[in-house]
Amino acid sequence: METQDSGWRPVRRARAFEDVLAQIERRIADDELAVGDRLPGERQMAEQLQVSRSSVREALRVLETLGVVSSQAGRGPDAGAVLISRPEGALTDLLRLHLGLSSLSMREVVETRMMIERWSAAHAADHVTAEHLARMRTALANMAAAATVAEFVEHDTDFHLTIAELSGNRLLAATMRALRAAVQEYAIEAVHRLGTTEGLTADHMEIYDAIAAGDREAAVAAVSAHLARAYPTA
Amino acid sequence: METQDSGWRPVRRARAFEDVLAQIERRIADDELAVGDRLPGERQMAEQLQVSRSSVREALRVLETLGVVSSQAGRGPDAGAVLISRPEGALTDLLRLHLGLSSLSMREVVETRMMIERWSAAHAADHVTAEHLARMRTALANMAAAATVAEFVEHDTDFHLTIAELSGNRLLAATMRALRAAVQEYAIEAVHRLGTTEGLTADHMEIYDAIAAGDREAAVAAVSAHLARAYPTA
């Protein structure tokens, strides 16, 4: 097969609404827009980008469905399209919606978590920093002091998220965040079913010690054992 | 213009495009629409639902971004909006947008692919079916017959997607689909850089053989070697 670049590349001319999307995406990526900021009006954007207002609206609808912006009619400071969430947050909501409406089984979710956490734990053991260790210790302390199961799960999420971020892979970390948010109720239910958090706490300590010691194998093993204990049925 | 305001008109809570979305979702949920079916034209839908074509278009754009429908201009049997995936598969293009929005590095993407594909390959070796093997063979044949790099990459994607689906985890398969779609241009560029597809083809044969033979270890090793070869810099 011929792999020489023939010189011609299909320059796909983006549709108008894709231009608008790209423009907004760029401004978000460049931090020109922060959460809570107001976007220019539809008419103004249309003129700036030299497209019709219809096209601008189609792009805004897409972003609205994704939970990136929120539109509000009227004339006040809250009117217009407002950036309500960075795209990372949009992924979270969508995944949750997806889990709620679709037929994804808990087995699939836990399996994915297992994959990500094992990988993350290995990297965490290699690249752990004092700051991350401190975050994990705080999470552990908060878990110990938690008065309710919901509170416990919240700080448990912090703990696992810290490990995911130590993977150095934002895609994995974002997916992990989304999964945790999506199955939060399920996690609470799972803890209730266990009846006690003693085993989980012991697991966490083991994970922490292994990562702090830089022991990859132990970290991976501890994470595997922890997930197997927390979700025995999945 | 004068309207005989004879009485109170019920305020429509949902916006017009949401009516269209709801209508299409209902028809999909009721199995009135199967994957591959063609939706009514924009003008016809507008008349049926008593909304403007603009509103219909906004709804279709959302569904398109979600990967539920695909629009094609022209007049043939493939023209119009076609249902390409049930909403459960919507995650795909969502992740794609997410990738575009958050400027992830190629390292992160390839790393994630590596994780998913190694896992999938192991499961594939255990649960492979004749049907999946046939799909993989077809993809391999198409790759061999590909006239352009873009075509080659397309069938290469088919091949890897088949393996991902063999994992039995739809969340992983959807993520894989999203990643492939998101980095398609990059993949084409990578093949160009290699200058030849010989090594990749040999890798694919090796992967296929290992999975067909039910050899987990060999399958995982072959996948790892393949990705390392295809994306040496990442």
Place this chain on the structure above:
DNA sequence: ACCACTGTATGGTCCGACCATATGGAGACA
């Protein structure tokens, strides 16, 4: 049988108008 041209259905884009909503300010009023 083949090919070039044309008709047509469909999505893609744009425009201008008007409606719906919500604020801010002007003016009336106590």
Place this chain on the structure above:
DNA sequence: TGTCTCCATATGGTCGGACCATACAGTGGT
């Protein structure tokens, strides 16, 4: 002066129509 009412205005929401771009289906000539 304070407060209430009403209206101008800015903004999104909806609509209908016009025209362009695309790609197939005929149609007719060769």
